[in-house]
Amino acid sequence: DAGVIQSPRHEVTEMGQEVTLRCKPISGHDYLFWYRQTMMRGLELLIYFNNNVPIDDSGMPEDRFSAKMPNASFSTLKIQPSEPRDSAVYFCASSRLYGYTFGSGTRLTVV
Amino acid sequence: GQQLNQSPQSMFIQEGEDVSMNCTSSSIFNTWLWYKQDPGEGPVLLIALYKAGELTSNGRLTAQFGITRKDSFLNISASIPSDVGIYFCAGQQSIIQGAQKLVFGQGTRLTINP
Numbered sequence: 001d002a003g004v005i006q007s008p009r010h011e012v013t014e015m016g017q018e019v020t021l022r023c024k025p026i027s028g029h030d031y032l033f034w035y036r037q038t039m040m041r042g043l044e045l046l047i048y049f050n051n052n053v054p055i056d057d058s059g060m061p062e063d064r065f066s067a068k069m070p071n072a073s074f075s076t077l078k079i080q081p082s083e084p085r086d087s088a089v090y091f092c093a094s095s096r097l098y099g100y101t102f103g104s105g106t107r108l109t110v111v
Numbered sequence: 112g113q114q115l116n117q118s119p120q121s122m123f124i125q126e127g128e129d130v131s132m133n134c135t136s137s138s139i140f141n142t143w144l145w146y147k148q149d150p151g152e153g154p155v156l157l158i159a160l161y162k163a164g165e166l167t168s169n170g171r172l173t174a175q176f177g178i179t180r181k182d183s184f185l186n187i188s189a190s191i192p193s194d195v196g197i198y199f200c201a202g203q204q205s206i207i208q209g210a211q212k213l214v215f216g217q218g219t220r221l222t223i224n225p
């Protein structure tokens with residue numbers, strides 16, 4: 001199994017631009033999670049899906065953030081417009097019941 | 112919201128020493144997990160604990176699920192250079208939909224002097 005695959009690994013963008021992060025979960029996992037990691041706030045849950053349906057998006061910072069899961073093998077996290085304070089590492093993780101498997105993350109820098 | 116208090120925040124030890132870190136919560140969790148994160152990578156699951164009082168080992172790692180279900184500890188024996196990284200505890204309340212999400216501690220950054 002290839003694990004959870006995220007792309008891109010690194011993204012540098014200018015303030016105001018749209019950013020799209022991508023995730024392919026492990027086949028057979030029916031939960032998908034998006035996390036953001038910063039030095040100040042640690043790992044923060046943004047949103048999670050079960051069977052492609054958003055279950056809890058209470059961690060999404062504001063309307064500039066949106067996430068979709070059109071099918072069981074693909075999810076996107078979009079930031080529009082991006083701001084410097086969005087700079088962080090964004091992780092996708094998937095699971096069945098217990099624990100998660102994380103991807104390697106996307107390091108986003110907004111300048 | 113739910114929080115896990117993980118301590119210590121950082122540790123500086125000599126190679127070969129034992130390491131101990133712990134996590135406490137004001138909420139009950141039914142599953143406790145310990146993850147390790149290497150630089151530039153996502154957290155990787157080390158040990159999962161499913162039952163109060165459970166003591167589980169994985170090589171040089173030993174973790175326990177507190178009897179009150181509000182705490183857990185992780186011990187690493189005879190540390191080696193590849194143990195360097197950030198260790199996270201995580202609690203999961205339930206596998207029932209809506210409670211499946213993990214709550215993470217703030218992490219313990221382990222540095223080892225050779």
